[in-house]
Amino acid sequence: MAVIQKKICLLGEFAVGKTSLVRRFVENRFDDKYLSTIGVKISRKSLSLDDNTVNLLMWDLAGGDNYQGVQSGYLRGAAGALIVCDLTRAETLSAYERYLSQLREVNKNAYVVFLANKVDLVDRRAISDKELKDVASSLGGQVYLTSAKSGINVELAIETLAKKLVG
Amino acid sequence: MSTRVELDNSPILLAARVARAFGNAHRLAYAQITPDLTIANVSTNFHAIISNPANADDPIEGRRLDDIFYEFGGTEDTLDMIMKGQLPFFRLEDVNRVRPDGETVYLMFQISPLSDAQTEAGLLLIVEDVTEPAIMRQSLTQERNELRLVRNRLKAANTDLGRLNRLKSFIVTMAAHDLRSPLTTIRSYADILAEDLQGKVEQDYIEFLMTIRSQSDRLSRLITDLLDLDMIEQGGLSLKPEPTDMREVVEEAYGLMAPNGALHRLTMTNDISKEPVIVNGDGQRISQVIVNLISNAIKYTPEDGRVHVTLTIKDGHAVTTIVDTGNGMTEQQLHKLFQVYYRTEEARDSNIVGSGLGLFIVKTLVEAHKGYIKVNSKRGEGTRFAVYIPLASQPELA
Numbered sequence: 001m002a003v004i005q006k007k008i009c010l011l012g013e014f015a016v017g018k019t020s021l022v023r024r025f026v027e028n029r030f031d032d033k034y035l036s037t038i039g040v041k042i043s044r045k046s047l048s049l050d051d052n053t054v055n056l057l058m059w060d061l062a063g064g065d066n067y068q069g070v071q072s073g074y075l076r077g078a079a080g081a082l083i084v085c086d087l088t089r090a091e092t093l094s095a096y097e098r099y100l101s102q103l104r105e106v107n108k109n110a111y112v113v114f115l116a117n118k119v120d121l122v123d124r125r126a127i128s129d130k131e132l133k134d135v136a137s138s139l140g141g142q143v144y145l146t147s148a149k150s151g152i153n154v155e156l157a158i159e160t161l162a163k164k165l166v167g
Numbered sequence: 168m169s170t171r172v173e174l175d176n177s178p179i180l181l182a183a184r185v186a187r188a189f190g191n192a193h194r195l196a197y198a199q200i201t202p203d204l205t206i207a208n209v210s211t212n213f214h215a216i217i218s219n220p221a222n223a224d225d226p227i228e229g230r231r232l233d234d235i236f237y238e239f240g241g242t243e244d245t246l247d248m249i250m251k252g253q254l255p256f257f258r259l260e261d262v263n264r265v266r267p268d269g270e271t272v273y274l275m276f277q278i279s280p281l282s283d284a285q286t287e288a289g290l291l292l293i294v295e296d297v298t299e300p301a302i303m304r305q306s307l308t309q310e311r312n313e314l315r316l317v318r319n320r321l322k323a324a325n326t327d328l329g330r331l332n333r334l335k336s337f338i339v340t341m342a343a344h345d346l347r348s349p350l351t352t353i354r355s356y357a358d359i360l361a362e363d364l365q366g367k368v369e370q371d372y373i374e375f376l377m378t379i380r381s382q383s384d385r386l387s388r389l390i391t392d393l394l395d396l397d398m399i400e401q402g403g404l405s406l407k408p409e410p411t412d413m414r415e416v417v418e419e420a421y422g423l424m425a426p427n428g429a430l431h432r433l434t435m436t437n438d439i440s441k442e443p444v445i446v447n448g449d450g451q452r453i454s455q456v457i458v459n460l461i462s463n464a465i466k467y468t469p470e471d472g473r474v475h476v477t478l479t480i481k482d483g484h485a486v487t488t489i490v491d492t493g494n495g496m497t498e499q500q501l502h503k504l505f506q507v508y509y510r511t512e513e514a515r516d517s518n519i520v521g522s523g524l525g526l527f528i529v530k531t532l533v534e535a536h537k538g539y540i541k542v543n544s545k546r547g548e549g550t551r552f553a554v555y556i557p558l559a560s561q562p563e564l565a
């Protein structure tokens with residue numbers, strides 16, 4: 001049984017739920033309070049996938065905004081990324097292009113899965129399925145509707161990325 | 168397996184000495200990393216500074232770099248480039264670490280060649296505890312992000328409101344137009360019937376027809392008010408200003424309303440300037456203002472009272488006053504008088520008709536003429552409205 005270590009980055013605008021998604025995935029809990037991340041927080045979680053143990057290093061980065069991306073130093077060595085948007089804030093969707101191109105500058109072959117987070121806030125949804133489909137096809141990857149709060153699809157989405165990284 | 172560097176001459180000690188000299192030794196820790204990425208020597212404060220979460224008591228020397236620091240997982244290629252001198256350094260800012268006691272510390276990592284001359288000497292890792300400035304930056308970021316969230320929410324709410332407002336406007340306009348034509352029909356048939364039946368039926372029936380007529384007029388005025396209000400709200404109020412003699416406007420308005428006052432058993436009087444009072448205004452709109460104010464005065468003045476209308480010139484303004492001996496208003500009522508849909512409780516309780524839109528429209532129209540309104544009122548004594556509209560400038564007098 002091989003042990004493989006993979007670094008993945010969480011990218012997306014501020015307050016879309018990157019920290020919350022990692023917290024749900026690694027510690028299986030949720031916090032309503034918003035604490036802006038600065039810099040990076042790295043968490044590790046081991047997954048058993050088929051015959052392999054994958055040590056996922058999850059780089060939870062500070063969210064950018066319309067003007068700034070992430071420091072490229074943080075992206076070095078990333079095998080893949082979870083790009084996250086907030087379904088209740090339309091303006092968080094289009095930023096994926098910027099993050100994707102920053103990531104690809106560092107790693108041309110990085111795998112990406114797109115998470116449309118806060119799906120539990122049904123009443124406040126501001127991004128349509130059609131818009132998400134368009135993003136998926138331009139990413140050439142998958143889109144998952146997730147909720148760090150309820151936990152829905154969080155594991156599935158991250159494990160999908162992990163499988164791609166080892167497969 | 169590791170190339171041990173003589174401690175006394177080691178760059179680690181050298182760096183530590185420099186740090187001490189600069190007074191930040193307590194924040195800086197150093198380690199030597201061998202070419203095979205094993206941690207060799209570390210400065211004495213290394214443990215304390217890195218806040219190693221998992222193995223606080225385990226020795227660090229001899230462990231692999233990415234074993235102790237997840238931060239360097241996957242960066243072998245980058246580190247190799249530094250060792251070969253292809254890259255000057257690799258830095259990670261604001262790396263969050265949670266100490267065993269639950270506190271978050273922020274660290275800066277920098278890796279550079281240990282010696283410029285000997286690549287085999289490996290790498291120098293500098294770790295700086297930047298918690299203090301980072302906490303300040305965090306709270307700034309927090310504040311900025313929260314502000315942005317609020318701003319975005321407001322923006323979204325504003326867009327929604329705009330949409331709702333346009334929808335409302337559409338409905339009001341449609342409804343008003345659809346109500347108006349049947350109303351005109353009802354009113355004109357009531358007129359015809361009243362005329363044709365005069366003397367042929369009991370007077371009571373004629374009175375009923377008159378009520379149909381006056382109530383149709385009331386509805387019609389309400390529709391006009393609603394359309395005006397909508398126009399004002401949509402920012403679509405447009406005036407057709409031209410030199411206008413206020414005497415004509417006030418006389419006409421007075422003439423229109425005086426019979427109504429007499430019907431209410433009020434004494435109607437006026438005192439209108441003998442000189443021309445020229446303003447640059449929309450005669451029809453100003454007339455609407457004066458009619459509305461006289462009509463209010465009549466409505467709120469009990470029988471045997473008096474309504475007095477004047478027009479004078481004062482301080483470069485045409486001043487029209489409408490004074491009544493009616494019920495008057497309290498301070499509190501005066502305060503809210505010009506708000507949309509505001510009617511005094513009394514007005515609402517009474518059977519006096521009115522939409523609550525009138526005074527808001529009046530004020531808006533006067534302000535659109537760069538004028539203003541003053542109201543004086545005393546409970547039980549009456550009310551005085553004064554409308555000030557600037558006189559047209561008269562260059563020929565200069």
Ligand SMILES: Nc1nc2c(ncn2[C@@H]2O[C@H](COP(=O)(O)OP(=O)(O)OP(=O)(O)O)[C@@H](O)[C@H]2O)c(=O)[nH]1
Nearest residue numbers: 015016017018019020032034037063118147148149
């Ligand atoms: N209802 C709901 N709230 C969520 C969800 N995910 C995150 N949140 C909330 O959204 C806010 C922001 O979440 P974070 O996880 O801190 O966002 P972030 O992307 O890490 O933000 P930055 O660190 O500033 O980039 C917090 O108040 C969370 O509780 C979710 O799925 N549903």
Ligand SMILES: [Mg+2]
Nearest residue numbers: 018019036037
């Ligand atoms: Mg975060």
